[in-house]
Amino acid sequence: MLPTLGAWSRWGRPVVRRVLEFVGLLAGISTVLFFLLHLTGDPAVVLAGEFATPETVERISARYGFDDPLLVQYLRFVASIFVLDFGESVASGAPALGLVLDRLGPTMLLAVLGVALNMAVSVPLGAWLGSRPDAVPQRLGNTAVFVSQGIPGYVVGLLLIQLFSVQLGILPSVGMSTWWHWVLPSVTLASFLAPKLVRVLSANVTEAMREDYVRTAQAAGAGRLTMLWRHALPNAVLGAAALAGTQLAFMLSGSLITEVIFAWPGLGRLLIDSVVRLDFPVVQAAVFVIAVLVFAANAVTDVLFQVIDPRLRRQQA
């Protein structure tokens, strides 16, 4: 019989579970952020800056309520996060959350470009490498990928700038004003992700090509390309889905570094600038937004793969 799942167990329960997880996550993050601020010493001194007079510190202390008992402060802080109130930037006085959200667009753009480029390169390359693992060109290719996995992404970024911006002068390396500006940052971000994905895909493809269902397809008259692209590869790609989580983490750290290298006006750059300036409200808002993004991305990929992969769907049932 075809399984007929109730709408509740199919969608309702997972959604409720996710929401609860999310509330837990918010509580966790606000706790960490709160203690981060208070562990660094007197937060009023930190917020007032290096050259502040005692009066300024006093004023700040009163304004942010740093004189109240710690527990009261903590509860107030958690409550403010649940209503998305992070206060104002110490540096500019603008609402911290607004500053952060302004940077979301560029970060998303970079992420989408990087991931798209990563897929566009890794899937065919992985398929090709995995299709005949013993042939000489593929062996060389595998070695190259293995070596490239050891090169840190920022080195790739700096090399790209050196070659295309400094030596050849054909691609810009600062900012994001034209499409040409997008090239080097997305290549750099993709280079953080690609080696791992290529290796996993290539191993999965090799394994899938030995599966019985590929032989079945061959016995039904499929040629090598059909066996590879239509039978082995979809299974190999789904097998690589387990990688999505670690790829996401890679992408975060990767985009942070990439944004700094290329002066890309995104979230990562803002975060680092704010940490340097000890602009705590902005740091808190940025960390919060990043956490929400990671959570959302994880949840979306989860659901997506459940829709795509019939085997996962069954495990759910």
Added chain:
Amino acid sequence: MEASSAAEQRVNASDAVGGPVLSVADLRVTFPGRAGRTLAAVNGVSFDLRRGESIGIVGESGSGKSMTALSVMRLLPPTAQVDGAISLESEDLLAKSDRQMRRVRGDRVGMVFQDPMTGLNPVRRIGSTLREAIRRHRDCTRREADDRAEEVLRSVGIPSPRERLRAYPHQLSGGLRQRVMIALALVNDPDLLIADEPTTALDSTIQAQILDLLKEQVTRSALIMITHDLGVAAELCDRIAVMYAGRVVEQGATAEVLRSPRHPYTVGLLNAAPDFSRRGRLTPIPGAPPQIGRVPTGCPFRPRCDRADATCEQWPGLEERDERLVACWYPHG
């Protein structure tokens, strides 16, 4: 459909001349071994098969049954070397290019493998797999392909076949999956169906159903049935070829071979089989079949044979007597 009438013409043509659908002559499959030696996995196998006929290939593990079948499909491992002749309706299969062979596989020859649990692509719907196999060989619309897929699923006894087209393999039981595998092999009305231990992985009630299904099929095409199980061969096959260490040691009409086995190995197999043992209890053949590199010269069975003597160091040759082929110096009967 245009192409199916071409298939009918082929049928009529072969009926008219009365030639065999498949003819295998002196087939040898060898692998490169150490120090320039060649290892024979199949050594001089010959048989003909007409439409409506079925041959059972039996023998212990490693005797070369699958290699024989895969030779016909031209799906041997890349290191294998094939000699001899294989012709399908008088066309030399060994002379065909890869491209030409792809048009034979799944169209004129269908093959069913042992394990239905792993044989179907887990991420594709049954219908998509069938449709791909149909449209590879037939010029037809998606709808026509779906209709054909439904028809073939129905013909292999799958209930509500139209709905099954949308099912994924994991939604079907093992028995149903094997039916789908058979449907896939039959979807283009092949002249020859090869089944390599199609029921080994199934429980016994399902086994019986699948055997009935294959029996039905034999009337429409020719069948090569590979099996460990003499009972399966007895039920399904007109003729039987007993293989040992790459060689056919006995071949003849199934009923005859089972009633009066001549080769000591056939006798041994029967005595080890629950349905056929004439002794009170089952007696396994002592020892084990040789590994591919360690096949003795002469009769390969002689180390395990109670009739063997120095004469058996010469290969006796597969001799015909009373329409039975036997390779033995001291046959029974």
